[in-house]
Amino acid sequence: MSKFYKIITYGCQMNIHDSEKIAGMLALRGYAETQDEALCDVIVFNTCCIRENAEDHAFGNIGALKQLKKRKPSLIIAVGGCMTQQQGEAEILREKFPFVDIVFGTHNLEAFGILLDRKLSTGKKVVEIKDSAGKIIEGVKPFRTSYPNAWVNIMQGCNNFCTYCIVPYVRGRERSRALINIFAEVNVLVKSGYKEITLLGQNVNSYGKDLGDGTDFATLIRKLSEITGDYRLRFMTNHPKDLTEELVKAVAENEHCCHQIHLPLQSGSDRILKLMNRHYTSEDYLEKVALIRKYMPDCAISTDLMIGFPTETEEDFLDTLRVCEKVGFSSAFTFVYSRRRGTPADKMEEQIPEDVKKDRIMRLVDFTNGQTRDFSVDYAGKVVTVLCEDFDKKKGLYMGRDEYGRMGYFSSERNVIGEFIDVKVTSVNGISLFGEIA
Ligand code: 5AD
Numbered sequence: 246m247s248k249f250y251k252i253i254t255y256g257c258q259m260n261i262h263d264s265e266k267i268a269g270m271l272a273l274r275g276y277a278e279t280q281d282e283a284l285c286d287v288i289v290f291n292t293c294c295i296r297e298n299a300e301d302h303a304f305g306n307i308g309a310l311k312q313l314k315k316r317k318p319s320l321i322i323a324v325g326g327c328m329t330q331q332q333g334e335a336e337i338l339r340e341k342f343p344f345v346d347i348v349f350g351t352h353n354l355e356a357f358g359i360l361l362d363r364k365l366s367t368g369k370k371v372v373e374i375k376d377s378a379g380k381i382i383e384g385v386k387p388f389r390t391s392y393p394n395a396w397v398n399i400m401q402g403c404n405n406f407c408t409y410c411i412v413p414y415v416r417g418r419e420r421s422r423a424l425i426n427i428f429a430e431v432n433v434l435v436k437s438g439y440k441e442i443t444l445l446g447q448n449v450n451s452y453g454k455d456l457g458d459g460t461d462f463a464t465l466i467r468k469l470s471e472i473t474g475d476y477r478l479r480f481m482t483n484h485p486k487d488l489t490e491e492l493v494k495a496v497a498e499n500e501h502c503c504h505q506i507h508l509p510l511q512s513g514s515d516r517i518l519k520l521m522n523r524h525y526t527s528e529d530y531l532e533k534v535a536l537i538r539k540y541m542p543d544c545a546i547s548t549d550l551m552i553g554f555p556t557e558t559e560e561d562f563l564d565t566l567r568v569c570e571k572v573g574f575s576s577a578f579t580f581v582y583s584r585r586r587g588t589p590a591d592k593m594e595e596q597i598p599e600d601v602k603k604d605r606i607m608r609l610v611d612f613t614n615g616q617t618r619d620f621s622v623d624y625a626g627k628v629v630t631v632l633c634e635d636f637d638k639k640k641g642l643y644m645g646r647d648e649y650g651r652m653g654y655f656s657s658e659r660n661v662i663g664e665f666i667d668v669k670v671t672s673v674n675g676i677s678l679f680g681e682i683a
């Protein structure tokens with residue numbers, strides 16, 4: 246008889262890829278994926294704690310499974326990811342949700358399969374939260390579901406301790422994978438037909454620092470350029486303080502690298518950047534932008550922005566808008582600062598009132614949406630090459646991104662998922678391009 250699982254993922258791309266690894270371990274044990282919870286033998290929550298609302302969602306959804314578990318006691322409910330790795334969280338989960346069968350931390354991800362085996366053989370609740378991350382564990386085969394795109398972790402953890410951020414506490418210190426292992430993984434993906442590979446890390450610009458042999462991110466980008474084939478390479482996330490000229494050159498010289506760089510600014514106010522422990526000023530940031538444009542004048546630069554950091558004034562907020570104006574971002578993820586237990590910013594006295602945060606986020610979203618629209622506004626009549634990644638059932642059109650990250654929609658008689666398609670843009674609607682095969 247078939248066994249089924251569902252994984253519910255919160256948070257960033259890193260977590261989505263971690264879920265592919267969990268899915269790999271389930272597939273190895275004969276489970277198949279379903280979205281129907283009533284059919285499930287195993288339900289896994291891969292949680293995120295970077296902002297309060299991600300945590301609240303997870304709590305709500307875990308709680309909602311209580312009835313299903315009552316009706317089907319054999320159902321195994323597992324909770325893992327960043328949320329469980331926070332101090333004291335396992336106890337909170339135990340009290341709030343006694344029906345959860347497996348609790349595992351970020352540092353125990355690769356052991357998930359073994360923890361499941363243990364639960365099945367003993368019937369006892371399993372709680373495994375390692376305090377610190379060990380060496381990177383190789384060999385967990387992800388179950389990929391996003392063809393023609395594939396994600397590849399190049400490192401784990403973060404050393405930066407931005408004062409608002411919980412990631413270094415729950416993901417541990419930076420650990421880089423050996424270059425040869427990354428090379429082998431990307432090579433196999435390209436040779437087996439994947440067309441867009443995204444290298445993942447909390448700060449890919451510090452890749453290699455812990456390897457101690459002089460390897461850095463630029464070395465990796467240059468090495469990967471030896472992989473031949475019809476594919477694109479992207480990477481995220483970057484930290485402005487660690488983005489070097491050597492790296493920008495390596496990216497510009499690798500014909501597979503998309504001319505798109507995600508460079509989180511967070512704030513345009515030097516005072517706030519200092520309080521955030523970001524180690525750059527708005528001027529430094531603009532210099533990095535100039536450096537990127539020196540080698541890749543067409544490069545799309547996207548960003549993360551945060552409003553409402555403790556003590557942020559109207560003037561600080563306007564500084565953020567001013568820097569955005571100077572850069573001309575292709576797109577931006579916008580966040581309301583959210584207090585995270587145990588971080589230095591949480592202890593700062595002057596937190597910003599909710600109504601002020603609400604007002605600023607609305608103005609910021611308005612502004613950045615305008616920039617994103619500007620980025621695509623001139624595209625009617627042009628031909629763009631998109632990598633077709635899916636068929637949008639609602640629109641009845643195929644969809645794919647160009648190298649700069651714009652989404653293009655078009656119709657096709659045959660299935661073109663996984664192909665690079667030249668699309669002649671006939672109209673632009675907000676951030677989306679519509680067109681026909683050229
Ligand atoms: N509150 C709001 N946004 C946050 N981010 C990180 N921590 C917080 C927090 N406490 C945002 C940052 C980061 C992105 C991944 O999430 O902008 O770049």
Ligand code: SF4
Pocket residue numbers: 403404405406407410411412413447448484
């Ligand atoms: Fe968090 Fe800063 Fe590390 Fe990014 S660089 S994960 S924001 S601590």
